[in-house]
Amino acid sequence: MTLRVWLFVWVAAGIAAGFLWAPVVPVLEDTTRVFYFHFPAAIITPVALAWSMLHSALYLWRRDLANDDHAAAAAELGLLFCVAATVSGSIWAHSMWGSYWNWDPRETSIFFVLLLYGAYLALRASIEDPARRARLSAVYSCVAFVPGLFLIFVVPRIYFSLHPDPLLNSRGKADMDGRIMACAVALVLGFGALFFWMLSLRVRLGRVERARESVAS
Amino acid sequence: MPNGASSSAAAIWAILRKECRSEWRTRYGLSAALLFAVTTLTAVSFAAGRMPDRTDVLAALLWIVLLFAALAALAHSFVREVEAHTLTLLRLLASPSSIALGKLIFNLLFLGVLELVTVPLFLVLMGAPPPNWGPFLLLLALGSAALAAAATLVAALIAQTRGRGALFAALALPLLLPVLAATVSGTRAQWSGGSVAPAAKLLISYTLAVMAVSLLLYDHLWEE
Numbered sequence: 329m330t331l332r333v334w335l336f337v338w339v340a341a342g343i344a345a346g347f348l349w350a351p352v353v354p355v356l357e358d359t360t361r362v363f364y365f366h367f368p369a370a371i372i373t374p375v376a377l378a379w380s381m382l383h384s385a386l387y388l389w390r391r392d393l394a395n396d397d398h399a400a401a402a403a404e405l406g407l408l409f410c411v412a413a414t415v416s417g418s419i420w421a422h423s424m425w426g427s428y429w430n431w432d433p434r435e436t437s438i439f440f441v442l443l444l445y446g447a448y449l450a451l452r453a454s455i456e457d458p459a460r461r462a463r464l465s466a467v468y469s470c471v472a473f474v475p476g477l478f479l480i481f482v483v484p485r486i487y488f489s490l491h492p493d494p495l496l497n498s499r500g501k502a503d504m505d506g507r508i509m510a511c512a513v514a515l516v517l518g519f520g521a522l523f524f525w526m527l528s529l530r531v532r533l534g535r536v537e538r539a540r541e542s543v544a545s
Numbered sequence: 546m547p548n549g550a551s552s553s554a555a556a557i558w559a560i561l562r563k564e565c566r567s568e569w570r571t572r573y574g575l576s577a578a579l580l581f582a583v584t585t586l587t588a589v590s591f592a593a594g595r596m597p598d599r600t601d602v603l604a605a606l607l608w609i610v611l612l613f614a615a616l617a618a619l620a621h622s623f624v625r626e627v628e629a630h631t632l633t634l635l636r637l638l639a640s641p642s643s644i645a646l647g648k649l650i651f652n653l654l655f656l657g658v659l660e661l662v663t664v665p666l667f668l669v670l671m672g673a674p675p676p677n678w679g680p681f682l683l684l685l686a687l688g689s690a691a692l693a694a695a696a697t698l699v700a701a702l703i704a705q706t707r708g709r710g711a712l713f714a715a716l717a718l719p720l721l722l723p724v725l726a727a728t729v730s731g732t733r734a735q736w737s738g739g740s741v742a743p744a745a746k747l748l749i750s751y752t753l754a755v756m757a758v759s760l761l762l763y764d765h766l767w768e769e
């Protein structure tokens with residue numbers, strides 16, 4: 329209960345500090361502010377995907393439906409964060425690069441993640457039996473790991489990207505104002521806590537629903 | 546259940562022969578897929594017109610036609626087993642990985658036949674300049690292998706769901722995006738005189754990775 333309140337205060341304070349306390353980057357001007365939403369959401373998206381895939385693999389190994397709850401919940405929340413990162417990035421790209429969508433390598437990989445979450449959730453929706461749904465969606469999730477590695481890690485490093493390197497530049501050191509960095513890190517922690525809190529709610533809900541079904545049948 | 550390497554090779558060969566024979570009996574799948582590929586090709590060619598000097602666009606259009614032909618054709622192999630209620634019998638007779646490999650080779654042959662018709666027609670209808678045949682055929686072969694490897698696994702997955710055909714394209718597309726990117730850039734490169742080696746390497750490593758992961762997972766696909 330109190331943790332929830334503190335989380336709300338933490339994220340609100342981080343956003344307020346991003347607007348009122350942190351300076352803007354010279355070229356980016358006021359579009360710097362999108363960073364405080366875009367960057368944490370873009371960090372949480374692959375975390376959610378990895379969490380979902382990890383629990384899918386664990387399900388195939390241990391056959392515990394609790395793992396399936398985790399995989400499904402992480403995918404649903406990951407889709408939410410992925411949409412937030414894509415939309416905020418696209419709006420920023422419109423004001424800085426002049427077009428909403430240009431198939432920059434980063435845009436390609438986030439779009440792939442979006443497709444993947446969509447396909448995974450569509451697959452889940454089309455199977456009724458819980459054990460079969462868990463098994464088949466876990467298999468799909470594990471296979472999707474392969475193109476995920478290619479598109480998230482290989483492609484953005486091979487092809488030229490206009491995307492700014494937010495924390496570390498090509499010389500391997502940070503050249504960002506300390507206040508911007510502080511807000512960004514605070515919001516990454518805040519979004520991360522938000523993700524895991526919502527995940528725990530969703531997992532508990534899944535457990536309750538399963539218990540109710542087993543009582544009803 | 547047979548376990549030795551020779552007997553599983555025999556099982557794969559038997560599955561392949563069974564697939565070819567049951568396909569040849571009706572020819573329903575092949576004729577539908579061929580018609581679909583030619584329809585896609587006609588739509589693309591009719592709408593875009595001849596473009597002999599735009600090889601960058603031609604490379605993209607060629608692989609879009611082949612991708613759609615594959616998406617329309619490759620779900621067939623497993624869905625047919627489920628519709629005819631023969632999957633359980635098949636599972637009793639062979640291991641999941643030999644069924645999968647047999648069907649994968651069949652799908653590869655199937656794609657080969659499709660391409661034998663579609664690709665020459667495409668080159669003629671679009672007025673394409675003659676490709677650099679060696680690298681071009683290499684890309685076609687590697688691209689088909691990658692398409693077949695990913696599509697066979699997704700076909701096995703969706704055969705047990707309610708949506709079946711409708712889901713196939715949605716589930717296969719994320720797995721096929723790297724294939725599309727590599728084949729299009731390779732095909733562009735061979736037309737403009739560049740090297741196809743990067744695209745070929747990417748396709749080979751991707752196909753091997755997908756096949757390795759899916760062979761590990763096929764055992765989990767059928768359990769009831």
